[in-house]
Amino acid sequence: MKTSNDYRKRLAAMRPNIYMGGKPVGRDHPAFQPGINTLALTFDLVDSPEYSEVLTAKSHLTGEKINRFTHIHQSADDLLKKQELTRCLCLKSGRCIQRCMGIDAMNALSVVTREMDDALGTEYHRRFLDYLRFFQESDLVGNAAQTDVKGDRSLRPHQQADPDLYLRVVEKRPEGIVVRGAKAHNSIAAYADELLVIPTRALTPEEEEWAVAFAIPADAPGIKLISVPHTHRQRKVIKAPVEEYGTMHAFTVFDDVFVPWERVFMCGEAKFAGRLAALFATYHRHSYTGCKPAMSDIFTGATALVAEYNGIGKASHVRDKLADLVAVGELVYAAGIAAGVKGSRSSSGTYIPDVIYTNVGRYHAEVNIYHEYETLADIAGGLAATLPMEEDFYNPETRPYLEKYIMRKADVPAEYQHRCYRLIENLICSSTGAAAQISGIHGGGSPVMEKIAIMGRYDLEARKRVAKYLAGIPGGEDGENGGLS
Amino acid sequence: MKTSNDYRKRLAAMRPNIYMGGKPVGRDHPAFQPGINTLALTFDLVDSPEYSEVLTAKSHLTGEKINRFTHIHQSADDLLKKQELTRCLCLKSGRCIQRCMGIDAMNALSVVTREMDDALGTEYHRRFLDYLRFFQESDLVGNAAQTDVKGDRSLRPHQQADPDLYLRVVEKRPEGIVVRGAKAHNSIAAYADELLVIPTRALTPEEEEWAVAFAIPADAPGIKLISVPHTHRQRKVIKAPVEEYGTMHAFTVFDDVFVPWERVFMCGEAKFAGRLAALFATYHRHSYTGCKPAMSDIFTGATALVAEYNGIGKASHVRDKLADLVAVGELVYAAGIAAGVKGSRSSSGTYIPDVIYTNVGRYHAEVNIYHEYETLADIAGGLAATLPMEEDFYNPETRPYLEKYIMRKADVPAEYQHRCYRLIENLICSSTGAAAQISGIHGGGSPVMEKIAIMGRYDLEARKRVAKYLAGIPGGEDGENGGLS
Amino acid sequence: MKTSNDYRKRLAAMRPNIYMGGKPVGRDHPAFQPGINTLALTFDLVDSPEYSEVLTAKSHLTGEKINRFTHIHQSADDLLKKQELTRCLCLKSGRCIQRCMGIDAMNALSVVTREMDDALGTEYHRRFLDYLRFFQESDLVGNAAQTDVKGDRSLRPHQQADPDLYLRVVEKRPEGIVVRGAKAHNSIAAYADELLVIPTRALTPEEEEWAVAFAIPADAPGIKLISVPHTHRQRKVIKAPVEEYGTMHAFTVFDDVFVPWERVFMCGEAKFAGRLAALFATYHRHSYTGCKPAMSDIFTGATALVAEYNGIGKASHVRDKLADLVAVGELVYAAGIAAGVKGSRSSSGTYIPDVIYTNVGRYHAEVNIYHEYETLADIAGGLAATLPMEEDFYNPETRPYLEKYIMRKADVPAEYQHRCYRLIENLICSSTGAAAQISGIHGGGSPVMEKIAIMGRYDLEARKRVAKYLAGIPGGEDGENGGLS
């Protein structure tokens, strides 16, 4: 396994291809450091007694001990461990741990490359395994580049005014392919080693040119990353983990990018595009059943802490709202556990979490995210929005006033009260917090996508048969147990 | 194992002690038959290939094959099987399968009798095991009599104007005890073999006389069962399973009832009353993670069926609402799975489901039950409430009109449409349905009770430490992983 | 003005054409008496000092003092008075006062008959005014028969397998028309004087035969009323207003019914069918802004009372839930007030409530009705569903037990506690209550219909212009005030 230092060195060696704020910036730009620090945790904690069991795994390819973020799930237990790992690390970084997306894409590719080979006689799975070996040995950080920009949402890919609004193959050469398009909302792309590009949706037979999947270094020629910061106000004095870690998104342009065949994992198999898109979504939503409970933990903790500081920690309405926060987080986590326990093995040997449980878990997180913010805001009160700037707390002219008047419970020092509210400001009254709110609803697929996934897989006919059976309508005879056993 | 015939014979042999509608009634009263039919399923299906794996178990006492409804859970797998069993059988009866409550009380007693013995040197666990052997061999149906009538809710048991408002020991004799009081909302008591009586809440040291648990035949001297029917309109022609099965509740009076010591499992150990009350609640709420998903299955099926018959089965707003129903049921089921997987073994060897997951699952079911009714009503339309009586469908003067005008999709026969709406009337527009709605919110404990259970067990301090850690407040150093590992 | 005695005599004189439970029944059947008692209130209270101001009006036709339930609204104040009247009388009957539907249909006809005459040179308005004069002088009770049975919901009227699934004109004769079809969910039809038949929806030009409106005595030849009861268990001893009053629905068949031209108010004007359907809906939904707050008042009162009797009347979670109930009822009432204040005068002189406010009010009531039931069930506890039958409270063998164990607050007599829970059983644990729940969501149009009405009228383009203006996009220049002034 590699170290965070190795990872940082790799970044330092990359070709500059990032833009932000109207100019090119290097991967050493301060805005990226919180994100890089977050990824570094995934390297640094492999030997920690607390984390090593969940953070490492045994490669099924080589038998070597590897970072679990490069592991292909071989069992239900692997799925449970990855879910637990995600929750634990998110508590450490205070937000999205980010490295799940790459390995989620790798797991999806491991399944579908094999299924294509089985059905079509292609050789994608062999290529994939070669790449996986490299990925595991180098202990790489992968970005999953899935979401196309999609243009007019009422039109299919091949109906768009500009065919590039979904990323596509524009040329096939003997040694590889050339792709053009853009992928949106690419978390960590600016500090990832590799981009793992997969289709965004199911495709029809006339849409072969859009059926493409591949891996590519994030600084390959033709790739431009336009990065988007959402940052807290920089702290000057009261440093804290909440601002040491962070996330960045990028808008990733593929301006006629060449990909060698060895890195191409789908090219034209339109029929499998939807399968790959959905499988990545399933893995990634299962990751969310780990990270969203961590965010609920943080909101629960912050709500409980500010209530305590305000002297209302035992109030029944506070306990009631805390229980609601707990219920959200734990139901989501429970859904992830059930998805692992009820997971299944694919033809490649890779374990896949149950689609229904995964999606109801992610869905429940999405439809509650705004309410979690509301609860913390409700209990914290208006000061979350009107907390004076940190500098005013350290200006000798204003400091005595602010330290006097921020006091709540008399035995909690003013600085702790300040820190508590500064944390809450970071969480719910900052552009960072607002962006997290939005990614809370759209990350890994929007609520409507989870519903589509649920209804696509759910055995609705079995339930209709139950209703017919109870009503005495013919056709329900076999419906007694809902098709469950 | 016994047969449903054995069970019916046992009922027939019991002393008449039931009242309903102002007069004494026998256990052969027609109002009880749907309930008895439901229980009969639990005997009749033991040899069915579909159900026998979940419906039978191996006794840890005798090694014999027994009905799972008399089994003490020995593993996480036992908990998962019982949850699955509950869901499957509820789909067969179309409602509460009812036999869970007795075995839930037995499991709770198995744990706490041992804990009392360990702590106090009592011999309750030996007595319990003797009774369990009898219970398993006779394949008994037990009612759990927990909820006291409770009088003024702002007062504790010992503060009530009438001390009998919580059931209590009024006399101790060499050969046993005498108890007085009443238990409310006793499902199946009118057709149970035995009543398993346990405390309703935690008690203080001055409340020893209310700390009592015991088993007693349902027709023992001094016991009076005042039974409450909620029935559909009796069908005449279009018979259907939905009305063959049913539930009845009773108000159970203990008018100075004698209980021999061999059947007494707690007497005065006030400190353990809360433990026993809570443990039964945990087991019973875990049962709800099996039965409520079955009810969601039925509501989902009925909603999908009526939508299909009305010609709107593919409409996006219908699919959207169906997905919400699915999400409710599957999240509750997922919570039960997680509770089983994360369960723990007690000192008696009995397996206990995880308290947090159990309670968030039951809670989620409760806060969604009215919405499930609303969804079916919304999609079914007003006819759920204004469906003419069955007799009018068979009166030659009105039949042609009703068969002509009930038609929706032209290829679905009028009788099926009628049956579909009759089922929906039974489900959501009957006193039976209304009672099920209310027990959906209160059965096994009301929402506020689940929240208390959650907050009583939840490690809120660990989450506060996470918040402190992120904010840089001392005391959070150990909070990084939320106390999860 | 007439008396309730006059009304009862008129009913007694009608031709028997009602079916229920498989046989013909007279209008003197006991099942109809609670409904008739409710209507009787609207006659009996005209001279009561408390009600006469809201219950009477001055006819704009004759200048005579008339019952407001026969009045055509001439001003915003008339709309406010009618809303207030509805709320007050519903508190008296404990449910739907029922007489609003007829006058709502009359108001809608008053507007559209004039609009048709203005546009097409017809003479419908003259006919309508003649009929109105008769309606006011006779102080009639009208049923509005709007909802067709509608068959396959994915097909339009003219596409149905059976054209009669929407009521239509099957023959035109010199002296009148012949109609065939059925109307569903007809509240009060069994004890109304007249049926006021109007279209259920907008129609296309090829659907002229379905564009028909008329008035007809409820016992006219060819009309068959198949009536549907939803009744509480009959009380024997503890009589109370909640069971003296009631509602009945009917399924109304028109088997080639002849209507003389003088009673025909639309015949073939397909273009105006939607207008008439929508206008009735508007008036009727405005009525709901009066009656639903009354139901909220009753639920609020019952919740507060049972909380008080249980000793938790001051508990903060109870106050919190009560405030939610209050907020629902008062927001709905406020919407009705705003609809009146912002109402407008039509070409006929009739006042029409504002469509947006009317619909948001009705919508808010619909989406909260199940939650109101849930709140009362939550606070009342399981006894709402398991209250022993009244007869058991008066059987000497069981009475002492029930009176002893129903006790809550020691200073509230057992009978009051019993009465309180019996009321709650009637409200939320009876087929009557269940039917009211369903009509709470569908009465006057389902939630989706209100949304369609809102979006059909709402100036969405003005709001888009506001967004464009704020964003600096051309086309938003005039959008600054949202088109509000």
Next chain:
Amino acid sequence: MKTSNDYRKRLAAMRPNIYMGGKPVGRDHPAFQPGINTLALTFDLVDSPEYSEVLTAKSHLTGEKINRFTHIHQSADDLLKKQELTRCLCLKSGRCIQRCMGIDAMNALSVVTREMDDALGTEYHRRFLDYLRFFQESDLVGNAAQTDVKGDRSLRPHQQADPDLYLRVVEKRPEGIVVRGAKAHNSIAAYADELLVIPTRALTPEEEEWAVAFAIPADAPGIKLISVPHTHRQRKVIKAPVEEYGTMHAFTVFDDVFVPWERVFMCGEAKFAGRLAALFATYHRHSYTGCKPAMSDIFTGATALVAEYNGIGKASHVRDKLADLVAVGELVYAAGIAAGVKGSRSSSGTYIPDVIYTNVGRYHAEVNIYHEYETLADIAGGLAATLPMEEDFYNPETRPYLEKYIMRKADVPAEYQHRCYRLIENLICSSTGAAAQISGIHGGGSPVMEKIAIMGRYDLEARKRVAKYLAGIPGGEDGENGGLS
């Protein structure tokens, strides 16, 4: 009436007493200009034909035409006009118009000064009228400084460790009083002419020193304003109204501030403190029934616009969500209308909006604010959070990519799509938007405060009597109409 120029000159002439970011800043600091621009609208539009009717009024003191933001309400119509004015102007500024708070405090003072004089023989009302004359003639902008910092929420003012945690009188002199304390969350204080200070809550007799109300210039000696910015990223090229206007909050310190008696409107009358606090809240919450519907208009418009640009403007799920947004805004507005129509005249002649309708309106806005953000985020998609920075849209290296790939509907220019998403970013993915979300829940009082206000005024006993009447319980005889008439 004065002009915005007069107002700006007054600000320029004030003593510097503002701190921000650790240093003193002048009122000409760029951060204040958006707020000042917003206030300027209230001066500049008095002669606009569209706004003058609602924006001006006739002084009841002088008969002069005055700015309505300095007017004391003399009728229900004044209340309706002020509500309408608020909605219209907020659409112009795209956010809180801010000038309502001052006049809300003035109206509350007009009522309570008179009530104190009537009860106690004081001369506060005369003083108030003198001050009002000055306020109207000078056309002043007032800040209402109400919310104390409050320290430990479980303790009353006189129980706090530091008595200054509620602002109080520390000295009485012949010519005036000296006050000490701080007021939190003071919108516009940094660019207001005057601070209008009133108590934050009801007080007990031992809390006389905290019962104080007065007016004072915002730059009076001893006053320090610590200001808090929440700003969008500054736009460089695509200027738009959404960023020309803005709001700022301040933390206001009173470090032994002298107030002459002529400006003191309460001093020691603890019994009236709660009345004044509640009355300001009532007026201010009534203002919210004007401004929150404007925010709903903006969110509705932005949601509809982005849906149109994405090609899904007609999709049924979009229409459904839009209808929900409309329903929220219009219910809140309806509640304000009802509050005005059902308002009442106080002894001073000032009109007061109905407390119940005002509070249910404000409450409904609060409990929906997060959901409104969620809806816009849901429809807009992830780009709301990942929109590249404006500068990247104008960097020649990245511009072609961004203009190519932001395209949605082919006939909408890239710049409009960019502007649309930039607006949405400003609204929901910025610290400004996050602060508005929080003030949406806490501004004018938190949800729990509205519930307390509702339950304090609501005639719950009348509803209990309704329940008793329906149940046949004595004491309900007079409850039939719910005490409504």
